[in-house]
Amino acid sequence: MVTIYDIAKHSGYSIATVSKALNNKHVSDKARVKIMDAVNELHYTPNSSARTLATSKSWIIGIVFDENLGFGLAHPFFSQVIEGFKKHVELYNYDLLFVSRHMGLQEETYKHLLHRGVDGIAVIQSFGEDELRDINMTIPAVYIDRPTSEPGSVYSDNRSGSRLAVNHLADCGHKKIAHIMGDQTTYAGIQRAEGFKEAMAANGLEVRPEYLVDGGYYSQAGGREAMIRLLSLEDKPTAVYAAGDEMAIAAIRVIKESGLKVPEDISVIGFDDIKLAQHIDPPLTTIRQDKEMIGRQAAIMLLDKISHTEESGKDIRKMVPVTLVKRQSVKRIN
Amino acid sequence: MVTIYDIAKHSGYSIATVSKALNNKHVSDKARVKIMDAVNELHYTPNSSARTLATSKSWIIGIVFDENLGFGLAHPFFSQVIEGFKKHVELYNYDLLFVSRHMGLQEETYKHLLHRGVDGIAVIQSFGEDELRDINMTIPAVYIDRPTSEPGSVYSDNRSGSRLAVNHLADCGHKKIAHIMGDQTTYAGIQRAEGFKEAMAANGLEVRPEYLVDGGYYSQAGGREAMIRLLSLEDKPTAVYAAGDEMAIAAIRVIKESGLKVPEDISVIGFDDIKLAQHIDPPLTTIRQDKEMIGRQAAIMLLDKISHTEESGKDIRKMVPVTLVKRQSVKRIN
DNA sequence: TTAATTATGTAAAGCGCTTTCGATAGGAGA
DNA sequence: TCTCCTATCGAAAGCGCTTTACATAATTAA
Numbered sequence: 001m002v003t004i005y006d007i008a009k010h011s012g013y014s015i016a017t018v019s020k021a022l023n024n025k026h027v028s029d030k031a032r033v034k035i036m037d038a039v040n041e042l043h044y045t046p047n048s049s050a051r052t053l054a055t056s057k058s059w060i061i062g063i064v065f066d067e068n069l070g071f072g073l074a075h076p077f078f079s080q081v082i083e084g085f086k087k088h089v090e091l092y093n094y095d096l097l098f099v100s101r102h103m104g105l106q107e108e109t110y111k112h113l114l115h116r117g118v119d120g121i122a123v124i125q126s127f128g129e130d131e132l133r134d135i136n137m138t139i140p141a142v143y144i145d146r147p148t149s150e151p152g153s154v155y156s157d158n159r160s161g162s163r164l165a166v167n168h169l170a171d172c173g174h175k176k177i178a179h180i181m182g183d184q185t186t187y188a189g190i191q192r193a194e195g196f197k198e199a200m201a202a203n204g205l206e207v208r209p210e211y212l213v214d215g216g217y218y219s220q221a222g223g224r225e226a227m228i229r230l231l232s233l234e235d236k237p238t239a240v241y242a243a244g245d246e247m248a249i250a251a252i253r254v255i256k257e258s259g260l261k262v263p264e265d266i267s268v269i270g271f272d273d274i275k276l277a278q279h280i281d282p283p284l285t286t287i288r289q290d291k292e293m294i295g296r297q298a299a300i301m302l303l304d305k306i307s308h309t310e311e312s313g314k315d316i317r318k319m320v321p322v323t324l325v326k327r328q329s330v331k332r333i334n
Numbered sequence: 335m336v337t338i339y340d341i342a343k344h345s346g347y348s349i350a351t352v353s354k355a356l357n358n359k360h361v362s363d364k365a366r367v368k369i370m371d372a373v374n375e376l377h378y379t380p381n382s383s384a385r386t387l388a389t390s391k392s393w394i395i396g397i398v399f400d401e402n403l404g405f406g407l408a409h410p411f412f413s414q415v416i417e418g419f420k421k422h423v424e425l426y427n428y429d430l431l432f433v434s435r436h437m438g439l440q441e442e443t444y445k446h447l448l449h450r451g452v453d454g455i456a457v458i459q460s461f462g463e464d465e466l467r468d469i470n471m472t473i474p475a476v477y478i479d480r481p482t483s484e485p486g487s488v489y490s491d492n493r494s495g496s497r498l499a500v501n502h503l504a505d506c507g508h509k510k511i512a513h514i515m516g517d518q519t520t521y522a523g524i525q526r527a528e529g530f531k532e533a534m535a536a537n538g539l540e541v542r543p544e545y546l547v548d549g550g551y552y553s554q555a556g557g558r559e560a561m562i563r564l565l566s567l568e569d570k571p572t573a574v575y576a577a578g579d580e581m582a583i584a585a586i587r588v589i590k591e592s593g594l595k596v597p598e599d600i601s602v603i604g605f606d607d608i609k610l611a612q613h614i615d616p617p618l619t620t621i622r623q624d625k626e627m628i629g630r631q632a633a634i635m636l637l638d639k640i641s642h643t644e645e646s647g648k649d650i651r652k653m654v655p656v657t658l659v660k661r662q663s664v665k666r667i668n
Numbered sequence: 669t670t671a672a673t674t675a676t677g678t679a680a681a682g683c684g685c686t687t688t689c690g691a692t693a694g695g696a697g698a
Numbered sequence: 699t700c701t702c703c704t705a706t707c708g709a710a711a712g713c714g715c716t717t718t719a720c721a722t723a724a725t726t727a728a
Contacts, residue, residue, distance in 0.1 A: 001390075003714055014678045019716060028676060045449045049392070050714035052383040053683045056335075060431070073420065074413040076609075083407045086432065095450070096432040097394070098420065115379045116429070249613065275410075279583065281615040337684055348708045353686055362706060384684035387713045675724070685713085696703075 002042045011038040022046065052117060061094045061302065062118035062139075064109055066125040073098070076274045077291060078124050081144060084295025085122060092303060094119070113139065120302045140305035142298045146187035147317050152305060154297045154318040158188050161287040161322040162195025163202070165241045165269045168285070168324055170203040172332040174239040174267060178211035180226040180251060182218050182243035182271075192243040192271065211237055215247045223247025227254040238266060238333060245270040245277050245286055252280065252329065263331035273325055283327035293320050336376045345372040356380065386451060395428050395636065396452035396473075398443055400459040407432070410608045411625060412458050415478060418629025419456060426637060428453070447473065454636045474639035476632045480521030481651050486639060488631045488652040492522050495621040495656040496529025497536070499575045499603045502619070502658055504537040506666040508573040508601060512545035514560040514585060516552050516577035516605075523552075526577040526605065545571055549581040557581025561588040572667060573601040579608045579620055586614065586663065597665035607659055617661035627654050 004022075008015040011034045021027045021035040038044070052058045063085075065078060073079060086096055099112050113121055121141040143153040169177050179196045182189030193212070200207045213229050216222030223242060227250065230237060242248035248270030252262050262268055262282055270277060273288035297318045338356075342349040345368045355361045355369040372378070386392045397419075399412060407413060420430055433446050447455055455475040477487040503511050513530045516523030527546070534541045547563050550556030557576060561584065564571060576582035582604030586596050596602055596616055604611060607622035631652045 001714090005714080015715080016678055016680095016717080017676085020677090023716080025717095026676085031676080045445050047387070047451060047714050048449050049383040049386040049451055050683090051716075053381070053387055053685085053714080054716040056683075058383070073407065073417045074410075076408075079408040079413050086407065095446075098430040098432070111379050112429075115382050117381060117383055276610055276613055279610055279614050335684090339684080349685080350687080350708055350710095351706085354707090357686080359687095360706085365707080381684050384713090385686075387684080387715085388686040390713075669728100671726100671728080673724100673726070676722085678721080679719095681716105681718085683715085686711105688711085689709095691708080692706085694703100694705085696701100698699100698701085 001047070002044045004044075004046070006042055007035060007038045007044050010042060011035045056117070058117045058119050059094055060097050060116065060118045061089055062097050062099055062113040062116065062121045064099070064113070064121060064123045064125065076276075077272060077289070080291035081124065081295040081298070082122075084292035085144075085299045086295070087292075088296045088299035089303065094303075120306045122298055122302060140302060142302040142305065144294060144298050151316045152301060153316075154294055154301060154320060155187065156289045156294065156322050157319045158191035158322075159195035159198070161271060161289075162192050162241070163199040164322065164324040165271070165287055166196060166199035166203060166205075168326070168330065169239045169241065169267065169269065170199075170205060172239075172267065172330060173334055175205055176211070176235070176237045176239070177205065177207075178213070178230050178237035178240040179207075180213055180215040180223060180230075180240060180242040180247050182247075183216050184214065186217075189243055196241060215242065215244070218244035218246055220246050220250035223250030224254055227251035231255070231258050231260075236266070239269070239330070240266060241269050241271075243271050245272040245274045245284060248284055248286065248329075249276065249280055252282075252284070263329050267330040267333075269330055278327065282329045285327045285330040286325055288323050288325050290320055290322070335381075336378045338378075338380070340376055341369060341372045341378050344376060345369045390451065392451045392453050393428055394431050394450065394452045395423055396431050396433060396447040396450060396455045398433070398447070398455060398457045398459065410610075411606060411623070414625035415458065415629040415632070416456075418626035419478075419633045420629070421626075422630045422633035423637065428637075444471065454640045456632055456636060474636060476636040476639065478628060478632050485650045486635055487650075488628055488635060488654060489521070490623045490628065490656050491653045492525035492656075493529035493532070495605055495623075496526050496575070497533040498656065498658040499605070499621055500530060500533035500537060500539075502660070502664065503573045503575065503601065503603060504533075504539065506573075506601065506664055507668055509539055510542075510545070510569070510571040510573070511539065512547070512564050512571035512574040513541075514547055514549040514557060514564075514574060514576040514581050516581075517550050518548065520551075523577055530575060549576065549578070552578035552580055554580050554584035557584030558588055561585035565589070565592050565594075571600065573603070573664070575603050575605075577605050579604040579606040579611050579618060582618055582620065582663075583610065583614055586616075586618070597663050601664040601667075603664055612661065616663045619661045619664040620659055622657050622659050624654055624656070 004015045004018050007018045013031055013035060017027055017031055018035050021032050097116060097118060099109060118139060121139050122144060123141060124144045141152060145155050147153045147155060181193045184190055197207050210233055213226040215226040223246060230240060240251055242251055248268050252268050255262050255266050260266055270284050270286035273286045277284040277286050297320060301316060301318060338349045338352050341352045347365055347369060351361055351365055352369050355366050431450060431452060433443060452473060455473050456478060457475060458478045475486060479489050481487045481489060513527065515527045518524055531541055544567055547560040549560040557580060564574060574585060576585055582602050586602050589596050589600050594600055604618050604620035607620045611618040611620050631654060635650060635652060
């Protein structure tokens with residue numbers, strides 16, 4: 001391995017000067033040129049461990065997400081968020097570290113991140129407690145997809161999303177609207193359900209308890225269960241708003257299997273706008289989350305925290321807007 | 335930050351002994367207990383930079399993929415491969431580093447990885463030259479989705495995949511079979527096209543030049559173009575085998591738009607088995623790549639290279655099998 | 669010409685850890 | 699009792715880099 005000493009020797013300057021030249025501190029032009037020549041000639045690359053050790057700055061951001069629930073790298077929503085996040089932070093020369101989880105305990109994960117000396121942490125995990133918090137966290141962090149007790153979180157405007165969905169359904173003449181809720185320990189699930197109730201009230205619509213069913217963790221399996229329950233009702237809804245696209249898709253399938261049609265018999269609207277949404281039959285009307293934007297905002301917020309380490313903006317919670325995308329799973333009725 | 339010195343002071347032993355205790359070298363039981371007590375009490379976490387500096391072992395594996403073509407974190411195929419890869423390496427306590435690309439040059443990327451001192455590199459990039467190779471690469475690496483001039487690559491058995499596809503089509507009575515090729519600078523694209531020709535020959539079928547169209551980089555846009563070209567032909571094919579699901583999906587859409595039906599008028603078969611495949615109408619018959627397995631095999635191979643640094647098995651190329659999954663986009667004709 | 673600045677470069681300490689090699693103490697063997 | 703091992707621990711060097719504090723050379727001002 002070629003080190004800064006080699007460069008020093010080769011260029012005739014001391015390692016101190018070499019270091020300065022490499023870090024754009026002031027050295028004479030002559031020195032800079034000679035040093036850079038040596039660098040190129042010897043193919044020198046500084047060692048980041050040594051640098052990190054000396055500066056306590058790693059230029060690494062740790063990513064934590066909960067893989068127990070399948071919210072991993074391959075998750076359609078989170079992977080896009082991360083992508084947006086990455087695109088932004090790499091502009092500032094940060095690399096991303098995905099740490100291994102060793103099953104479970106947040107504390108372990110946090111310790112590991114501490115061990116790695118990351119400059120910041122992005123947590124993508126929509127449910128559960130602020131466990132990292134309790135561990136006396138000192139590393140700047142940002143939470144994605146749910147607010148936290150401490151500043152630094154970005155998430156979609158879930159309530160507005162529900163309002164958009166319900167209003168659209170109401171505009172189309174629907175009165176008997178059901179809601180397949182996302183898991184009620186997740187922030188998004190709670191907010192979407194609350195928003196649903198509010199919007200129903202605002203439209204002068206009744207929310208019947210039997211129309212409020214839990215679809216669990218946004219999976220197709222959960223959506224399936226929920227929709228079956230809904231279809232077993234004597235007085236079926238004419239429209240269902242599912243708190244996630246996967247659930248909506250499963251719901252549509254169940255409806256079709258039962259011999260009914262979407263949207264002729266029952267309208268369905270989802271949440272997320274995953275890629276799949278536009279490809280199913282009928283194309284799914286849904287509330288789009290701006291994943292790219294969520295990632296970017298999270299990145300901006302985290303970088304800000306990292307640089308203004310002293311308690312910058314107090315209570316930063318960034319809500320990113322959602323939009324209604326109309327496709328063909330909702331129909332006007334009279 | 336609490337360091338090994340704090341533990342030494344607190345436990346009454348020297349840092350050397352503390353280090354040994356921490357690394358499971360032999361120390362007396364008494365010392366071990368006292369030291370561990372101190373570790374727990376002070377919430378000590380070793381600093382990985384310091385450790386890496388001293389041992390030149392980082393426990394980090396760098397991931398490189400080409401984001402220019404959209405093969406990023408959110409890519410349905412690669413993200414699953416990485417997930418499989420990650421699941422395996424984390425068993426051995428490696429973390430994954432996604433480095434920022436700074437646009438283009440492989441050399442930059444490699445230098446950056448060198449700078450980071452990663453223990454190994456996984457390259458996910460199916461086209462272009464073995465650029466990393468030329469840079470006098472010394473870090474163990476494994477290539478995913480294409481073979482390389484040096485040992486260490488894992489990829490699907492693309493030729494067999496084509497054979498599976500063509501045989502299935504032929505078995506169903508199709509004779510006029512077209513192939514929407516993947517980009518012919520990618521290994522997979524080339525192999526699938528070759529396999530197609532071979533299998534056609536093996537079935538005594540003619541491969542007409544006008545039935546061989548390039549779909550580009552596996553995108554829907556490319557598939558769309560290609561299919562339009564095919565439909566403009568006087569004598570249309572009765573079946574088309576697309577080298578990627580996205581292209582197949584686009585093809586189906588084009589066919590439907592033209593007023594024809596899938597599979598009644600034209601059968602379509604894809605390659606990959608992305609999640610979308612089962613949700614479109616009709617559900618897509620396709621060749622499934624075992625992404626999880628590809629990732630795992632790559633991980634196994636890389637870890638092996640890392641430990642047996644001395645040129646272990648010479649020419650390791652692992653081909654993972656593909657399977658035909660029959661759904662409803664292919665129909666028997668007479 | 670001389671004193672006062674300023675520009676430029678370097679020695680040395682320190683970041684937190686591992687590891688070699690030697691020191692010491694206690695126990696075994698004779 | 700004395701010598702020789704063994705077991706256990708620690709001093710110190712070193713990993714590659716940054717940074718402070720200072721020395722020296724080059725300029726400028728007077």
